[in-house]
Amino acid sequence: MWTLGVFLLAIATCCHGLYSSSDDVVELTGSNFHDTVVNSDELWLVEFYAPWCGHCQRLVPEWKKAASNLKGIVNVGALDADQHKSVGGSYGIRGFPTIKIFGFDKTSPKDYNGGRDGESITDAAMKALREMVQERKSGGKKKSSGGSGDSRGSGGGGGSDDVVTLTDSNFRELVLNSQETWLVEFYAPWCGHCKNLAPKWASAATEIKDKTGGSIKLGALDATVHQQTAQQYGIRGYPSIKIFRQGHKNEDPIDYDGPRDTSGIVDRAMEYYDENIEPPTVDELVDQSVFDEKCTGHMCIISFLPDLMDSGKDGRNAYLELLAKLGDNFKKQKWGWGWAPALVQDKLEKALGVGGFGYPAMVAINTRKGVYALHRGAFSVEGLNPFLNLLTYGRSSGNTYPIRDGKLPEVEKQEPWDGEEAPPIEEEDIDLSDFKWDDEL
Template sequence: MELLQGVLVSALVITVHGFYTASDDVIELNPSNFNKQVLQSDSLWLIEFYAPWCGHCQRLTPDWKKAATALKGIVKIGAVDADQHKSLGSQYGIRGFPTIKVFGANKNKPDDYQGGRTSEAIVEGAMTALRSLVKDRLSGRTGGSGQSKQSGGGSGAGDKKDVVELTDDNFDRLVLNGDEVWMVEFFAPWCGHCKRLEPEWTAAATAVKDQTKGKVKLGAVDATVHQGLASRYGIRGFPTIKIFSKGEEPEDYEGGRTRADIVARAMDLFSANAPPPELHEIIDQDIFKSTCDDSQLCIVAVLPHILDTGASGRNSYLDVMRKMAEKYKKKMWGWLWAEAGAQMDLESSLGIGGFGYPAMAAINARKMKYSLLKGSFSETGIHEFLRDLSVGRGSTASIGGGALPKISTVEAWNGKDGQLPVEEDIDLSDVDLDDLGKDEL
């Protein structure tokens, strides 16, 4: 009996912690092997980021295995348990499960896989990506490894120019007086640990520059040359990494030394220091399209007519949205709202209106999918809705018409209470009401 229980427990552990074993042709990836296996590889990779509890991921598993077997020796098929290895998921902006990325010529900028989820569709998508990669190599547009020819970095890991060389002369100006958040490595050229960190630091610098648009920077100080800086910050061993945020005391970096670990910490710093996203009223096509195109998800609310709520009621709804935008600012989603009836094509394409107002939907413009808020339009209700979406639990539907709806150009709300239309006065002085009554009789 005890033996049987042990077997069942072992099986349960395997089920919870991973879908793939050493006997599968799917290569399990993690922060320890990702850089060497993928980023330094000349191969084309299709990589699934999954969570063991995700039902869609469970259904994908047999097809992912079949595709891996069919593509063995041609295209590499990998899988990352992003629930366990959150640093890798964060590094590549994984917001839902399963997410499939194509790592081709430029390993620092993988493409989203947009094909079907059957084994046949996966194989076809992989071969299409492979043909494109080979065509680019023939035309000389790629360096043939995980980096461009212009990168100048080693091991296909990034561009050395993205690591800012910091000195006694420029440190205060760039780091202490700048608006960016800095991660600074203090190193010694003879230090073996520093040499091993260098390619990881370089790769992370390029990734962080791209993903934060320069708001978080990675720098390096040769502490044997700039001993004044090393002394000022109490550097005793190498490499030492410190975090500098404007107006705050420097903080010791205690995380891992892989590219994934460094990028994950940088993204946390970026999110913590970023202002909440703006909440825009949908008044024309440009605002709607740019917000939804630039964000993985755009959260759209349709609020009651101003005559139904007045300014105070509308502002209370907008305040709830602003609080949620602040709470979820790390996701870098877009936030929009419209008045009921002002954007009828939008309401129709999202199925809004059947549940009354206010209503809310989350739109994925890349996949032309949306999900509707079924709970209350409150901090609790919206939090539960967005939390489920962020971990891949929300139900979705296709946007009506298969394209983003046409947006009407309307005047922006002036922040005031609504006014009823002025009724036209009718002059009845020339009308003999008695005669009208006689005619009717």
């Protein structure tokens, strides 16, 4: 049963905290908890309480006594978890009072289960202090989150430099105002699933950075600290992963529902990378520099199109549209695409064995390996797709040949096609008036 004193204390504190600024107990709140406790290099004992809780009210004098005993040695704080629910929730607080010891590794505080009197609390604090000193002496790796509010050591990136630390203050600038696609993990430091994900998220970030040149980024945001951003996106559980797509930042982000392993994360990221790759341009081979740009260091697809007199302007444009469509379909291969009019680059044609099969013709060239493959089927989407599909696997239909002497002839400089029809053939007038038809030949 409550005593009269406790009852009166309950009345006095039903709408106020249990501690005041005159106490040696540090009053903690949602706004100062991270900077004061988690970012501290000192030992902290923190009581999570509710003002209406009778057990919390009975602990007050003993907690104050412990704070006075430990003043200048160990920090003793108290947080109204009923008012600052987000902080209490981040540490899984289920009952009151709950006491936690924030020692060397601030991301993994220990539960205090000892006596609820000043003496026992003081003894437990001194034991925890000795343990903290031993961890420092033994060179243990500290996992506290640093000034930016990042606690990735226990979740959200695993400490990888390739996982970008996100906060309420930098989220808009880095994610929403950027031109890149972002995969963002919202995590809690105490969350076991977040801790399991951390090394996979970190390795995925490195692999994705290498594969995309940094155009797909992975970030991590501690949702227990940066609550404004977490609430904006309705984060209810941890870890939650959301995808902020390039060109769609004004829309709601996509929930990631794929595998929570490195390969699954990488595969999903690459899907968004592929959709944003710019399709290659299909350029006319007007000089050697164009050929070098298209073919040096990677596969290139070169087509030789019929003479303008044979196809006309519309026919040539139709071929170029077909090549542009194929380039877009196979853009993730990062091939170079080029073309030349028939017989204009005759030395190059002969070196590639093009002339004997008519026009249009397509050749895949790998200058690095010194080989080329010649397409001998129909020049249409249906006819070219099988040829190009095989090339994606590093194979061809059998029409693969070595480049003679490992080097192709230089591309001869030409004036680019002006997009117009071929000029008409000028017919020469021949005077046949003096020709005698009855003369013997």
